[in-house]
Amino acid sequence: MLTFDHVHFYYKKGQTIINDVNFTIQAGEFVSIVGANGSGKSTVAKLIDGLLLPKKGTVKFQQLDTTNPDELMKIHQQVGFVFQNPEDQFITTTVMDEVLFGLQNIRVPREEMRGRVDTALRAVQMEEYLEAMPHQLSGGQKQRVAIAAILAMQPKMIIFDEATSMLDPQGRKQVLSIMHELHDQGMTIIHITHHMEEVLSAERILLIHEGHLEFDGDPFVFFETMSVEKYQLQLPFAVRLRKTLQLDPPFTVNWKEGIRSQWSIN
Amino acid sequence: MVYQLNNVSVNYSRQTALRNVSCTMEEGKWISVIGQTGAGKSTFVQVLKGLIPHIDGDYLIDQQPVKRDAKGQLKVIPEIGFVFQYPEHQLFETTVFKELAFAPKQQGMSNQQITKSISKILPQLGLSEDILPLAPFQLSGGLKRRVAIASVLMMNPKLLIVDEPTAGLDPISKVALLQLLKKWQQQVNRTLIFVSHQMEDVAEYSDEVIVFHEGCLIGQLDTRTLFLEQSHLLEKIGLSLPESVQLLKLVEELTGEKIQVSSCREQEIFEKVIPVWKARRLQNV
Numbered sequence: 019m020l021t022f023d024h025v026h027f028y029y030k031k032g033q034t035i036i037n038d039v040n041f042t043i044q045a046g047e048f049v050s051i052v053g054a055n056g057s058g059k060s061t062v063a064k065l066i067d068g069l070l071l072p073k074k075g076t077v078k079f080q081q082l083d084t085t086n087p088d089e090l091m092k093i094h095q096q097v098g099f100v101f102q103n104p105e106d107q108f109i110t111t112t113v114m115d116e117v118l119f120g121l122q123n124i125r126v127p128r129e130e131m132r133g134r135v136d137t138a139l140r141a142v143q144m145e146e147y148l149e150a151m152p153h154q155l156s157g158g159q160k161q162r163v164a165i166a167a168i169l170a171m172q173p174k175m176i177i178f179d180e181a182t183s184m185l186d187p188q189g190r191k192q193v194l195s196i197m198h199e200l201h202d203q204g205m206t207i208i209h210i211t212h213h214m215e216e217v218l219s220a221e222r223i224l225l226i227h228e229g230h231l232e233f234d235g236d237p238f239v240f241f242e243t244m245s246v247e248k249y250q251l252q253l254p255f256a257v258r259l260r261k262t263l264q265l266d267p268p269f270t271v272n273w274k275e276g277i278r279s280q281w282s283i284n
Numbered sequence: 285m286v287y288q289l290n291n292v293s294v295n296y297s298r299q300t301a302l303r304n305v306s307c308t309m310e311e312g313k314w315i316s317v318i319g320q321t322g323a324g325k326s327t328f329v330q331v332l333k334g335l336i337p338h339i340d341g342d343y344l345i346d347q348q349p350v351k352r353d354a355k356g357q358l359k360v361i362p363e364i365g366f367v368f369q370y371p372e373h374q375l376f377e378t379t380v381f382k383e384l385a386f387a388p389k390q391q392g393m394s395n396q397q398i399t400k401s402i403s404k405i406l407p408q409l410g411l412s413e414d415i416l417p418l419a420p421f422q423l424s425g426g427l428k429r430r431v432a433i434a435s436v437l438m439m440n441p442k443l444l445i446v447d448e449p450t451a452g453l454d455p456i457s458k459v460a461l462l463q464l465l466k467k468w469q470q471q472v473n474r475t476l477i478f479v480s481h482q483m484e485d486v487a488e489y490s491d492e493v494i495v496f497h498e499g500c501l502i503g504q505l506d507t508r509t510l511f512l513e514q515s516h517l518l519e520k521i522g523l524s525l526p527e528s529v530q531l532l533k534l535v536e537e538l539t540g541e542k543i544q545v546s547s548c549r550e551q552e553i554f555e556k557v558i559p560v561w562k563a564r565r566l567q568n569v
Contacts (some may be wrong), residue, residue, distance in 0.1 A: 056425055102452065244536060255527040263558065
């Protein structure tokens, strides 16, 4: 579905922002991208969506090349982006208008719009807030509206770029459970986060370090085999506990709950 | 200095943001402020800084009412430092030195005093003088955040308010920043007000915790009492316990044994819990 083939990116020559990164993501995968501040995670996300273009190598989404202007619009229509602060994305005065806005931009037929708005808001359990003003909602609700606005455009992949980092625990839980529900329904999810507990519920981790792809694989293998501190990361509580108690893996994880690695001992 | 609110309420046009809040914040403590979004945390810290002109009730510093203008409105209190979320968004100077010197210069501090203060503040935040000629925007996210906080500490605040200071930082930068803040707070014996959603951080660093719910202050307790003895307060408002405390409670439940801890810090809990759990395992084998 998505292929990075020897991708390089820099702003100025001599700089290394992204250096020879290769990976493929299949449809329906749930992938977490982790790394230190400034490691290149968000740059990878912007390269996927064609917000940035590779200086060398190719980024292809569904065989569409981001460097081809005719194909780029098709990519934009199929890849949704949910940012850290939902307010940065809001430009209208009601929840309904917010969700409609994207549909107008991609020229969805008028008769189809209302149905898409209702379905998207239902998916994030915000159908009762159709007439509400986005800025009056809680952090978690705002982020759910931002997700609905993306869902209405019926993307094939959604990138969540630290979308839970500004939310309170309840808001985080709501957004994470929506991410997992969407994944269950077949959506490809890319989740960029600094919360290592959230990473445990991904199917796969990509670690970006100083512009290089340093690890691509299973979250459990990642936490068991890598010196995560070297990459400015920390072991999730569940893994710290497992190692301290010298319990045999796997002992963590409620796969679907998402908000924190569920652990239990007996 | 002791900061005290007596029956303070804040009303906006249609809603009450704070309702009859009374509390005392003593010198030299790390006080965390927790609650769900919209519970009143931000309004509370804005009141402390004097950012909300009209409040009902009394605000006292060292038992003296905070000065109000002729209309009875509060003014911004310069002695209180306030670090907003993502403080690096406010960096604007061309070098780190100019950034750190900006506010003191506005306050009439001499160049010599500024240089002296910078030399004192930088090591407190784990920063080297080598970064002074660099543009703030060249720095990593964690360093930028520290420079932004250093610029607030340059004013030698009597009380420091930090609102989610680690949001967006990678885990190691987060821990480093919190440890530096703790060190600063202890070294200068000032009060630090820490607004956070991260219960693990609250448990690790706080002396006291203030809990807000729907505009009301529903508890001000020392950290250990809140998490170990009054955790129903958190359940009531939908906040979870730190994971290390959950572990402690689970092992107590499994063994029927009361495990004494003096704090809610993860390392201490691990040290006390693990022998009890291992002993139980051996018995079961």
